[in-house]
Amino acid sequence: MKLKVIKRPYQRxxxxxxxxxxxxxxxxxxAENRESEYFSIAKNIDLLGEVYRGVSENYVDxxxxxxxxxxxxxxxxxxxxxxxxxxxxxxxxxxGELTSGQYAGVGVRIAKIAGDIYIVSVIDGAPASKSGLRxxxxxxxxxxxSIEGKELDEVKTFIKGLPGxxxxxxxxxxxxxxxMRFRLTRQEVRVNSIRxxxxxxxxxxxxxxxxxxxxxxxxxxxxxxxxxxxxxxxxPMEGVILDLRNNPGGLLDVAVDVSGLFVDKGSQVxxxxxxxxxxxxxxxxxxxxxxxxxxxxxLINENSASASEIVAGAIQELDRxxxxxxxxxxxxxxxxxxxxxxxxxxxxxxxxxYTPSGxxxxxxxxxxxxxxxxxxRPEKPEDEEIFYTRNxxxxxxxxxxxxxxxxxxxxxxxxxxxxxxAGMLFRYxxxxxxxxxxxxxxxxxxxxxxxxxxxxxxxxxxxxSTEPELLMDDVKKKLRGQSGGLAGKIxxxxxxxESEMKILAGKQKVKESENIALALEQEIMRHFDEEAARxxxxxxDPVVKKALAILQDSKEYRKILxx
Numbered sequence: 001m002k003l004k005v006i007k008r009p010y011q012r013x014x015x016x017x018x019x020x021x022x023x024x025x026x027x028x029x030x031a032e033n034r035e036s037e038y039f040s041i042a043k044n045i046d047l048l049g050e051v052y053r054g055v056s057e058n059y060v061d062x063x064x065x066x067x068x069x070x071x072x073x074x075x076x077x078x079x080x081x082x083x084x085x086x087x088x089x090x091x092x093x094x095x096g097e098l099t100s101g102q103y104a105g106v107g108v109r110i111a112k113i114a115g116d117i118y119i120v121s122v123i124d125g126a127p128a129s130k131s132g133l134r135x136x137x138x139x140x141x142x143x144x145x146s147i148e149g150k151e152l153d154e155v156k157t158f159i160k161g162l163p164g165x166x167x168x169x170x171x172x173x174x175x176x177x178x179x180m181r182f183r184l185t186r187q188e189v190r191v192n193s194i195r196x197x198x199x200x201x202x203x204x205x206x207x208x209x210x211x212x213x214x215x216x217x218x219x220x221x222x223x224x225x226x227x228x229x230x231x232x233x234x235x236p237m238e239g240v241i242l243d244l245r246n247n248p249g250g251l252l253d254v255a256v257d258v259s260g261l262f263v264d265k266g267s268q269v270x271x272x273x274x275x276x277x278x279x280x281x282x283x284x285x286x287x288x289x290x291x292x293x294x295x296x297x298x299l300i301n302e303n304s305a306s307a308s309e310i311v312a313g314a315i316q317e318l319d320r321x322x323x324x325x326x327x328x329x330x331x332x333x334x335x336x337x338x339x340x341x342x343x344x345x346x347x348x349x350x351x352x353x354y355t356p357s358g359x360x361x362x363x364x365x366x367x368x369x370x371x372x373x374x375x376x377r378p379e380k381p382e383d384e385e386i387f388y389t390r391n392x393x394x395x396x397x398x399x400x401x402x403x404x405x406x407x408x409x410x411x412x413x414x415x416x417x418x419x420x421x422a423g424m425l426f427r428y429x430x431x432x433x434x435x436x437x438x439x440x441x442x443x444x445x446x447x448x449x450x451x452x453x454x455x456x457x458x459x460x461x462x463x464x465s466t467e468p469e470l471l472m473d474d475v476k477k478k479l480r481g482q483s484g485g486l487a488g489k490i491x492x493x494x495x496x497x498e499s500e501m502k503i504l505a506g507k508q509k510v511k512e513s514e515n516i517a518l519a520l521e522q523e524i525m526r527h528f529d530e531e532a533a534r535x536x537x538x539x540x541d542p543v544v545k546k547a548l549a550i551l552q553d554s555k556e557y558r559k560i561l562x563x
Contacts, residue, residue, distance in 0.1 A: 084347065086345075088344055104187065104189070106169070107128045108122055109123075110152065114422055131182045134173075135530065136527050142168070162186065167186060174430040174434040175435070194206060194218050195207045197223075197226055202552075204223065204240050205243065206219060206223065207538075210249075211254040223240070238552075239294055239297070241299065242297070244299060255306075257286075262296055262320055265287060266284050270354065271354045274350055295550075295557050296320060296321030299324055300312050309353070309401050310355075313401050314355065318356065322557065324543060327401065327406075355401075362399055363400050391561060419462075425516075429526070431456060432524050449517070450516075
């Protein structure tokens, strides 16, 4: 179908709607229904155009017509799901970076901590690493742009640019009297989707944080390198852990390729069904597996979504490995990217994912934020609907992937969460790094570290209040100005309760002290050596420990995979 582009502003909306019409397969309907739907669409497009024109030309205040149209498109799509979105030219470029894992920049990851922009990771071999930038540096200027008050996304646009172009970063480094300036030449930076790979005993561990264009080959290469290193040390790899926790997913074909590294060639991994069931599409692996026989554990949690769930579901239902962790997110919908005029795109949900046994990965979410109900909603599936794996094991529906072994990872205590939110662990690690050229040879003295950390918190005026204490503060504020004996008695009672709460808050701090010491030690280590810090964190991870125990107990492993 050839679309003629008319240069009236509201025609952008028409093109979006026509693209939706073409890509959702309206032509599959009977002729009389199709004709009726075409008429309805044409009528409503005409109505939309007239509303847009009328408001743009006659509203009491001036209207930015482009932003007004974008707002209209966004509002319409908000009645669907959060994955169906309109992307302007800038957002389209960012989508390309996410799927390719490649961008033109200097090789740093930045984050906003307690209102300031810090470098939180530096990629080895990238311009930032070569120049001497390091974790903990606070960004204050990018070229002539002051960073104060800027949002994270805006700062990222300042740092990125054309390959070969220069950018100057001014940073504040703890302990330095003057800001430091680094002039860097941007280059194509490739982010490996394998965040960490290593050998723990005789088990290979592979942490994968996304599913981009190169992810399957990157995982295959990591497996090969760890296997070679193991053989050189006369300790052949005897098991594999694939960690997909907090992996939000990515490309469908990459999920199939990653599954193909572990399951037999030609295995059905996933199927997609769109608006019309007769258009079901199945996806089979096309490669010979690189890990055919070794015991396998896949780790997932509530933040594992989309492609992560495809891989976990296939491994589970083909009885190729054990799934360990917590129930996954339940994002089982397929997005298609449709090109629009003026370098814009429409990313739209066009189908849903189903595991080999027929389980729907998508969880029922109440996403619609509009005041009008625009979708025909199917009946909610039963959470306990039973499906069966290849070996005849029971698995359950309800959205997401339910692990074979449920175990939660470490959760932050309330005091530790408050410290992290205020950036105290990160900033203390900066202080420690500024005072030490390297980590102490005999390890960090935890007692001395925690005593120094307490002094640091006092210097930073950090105070911790529990939620009940905050509520009591509100009560005291409301009592001020009240007169009479009753008010005085209540205030005395509140003071007594507040004293008790302070005691409880102190006990909470003591209870969490060991975990906070470990977290602080981990953060300090990360400022010196990110890879070593990650290895240390993995070794203490309770979910990884469970996976190692299962993989090293062949009898227990086989028992889990038996009906």
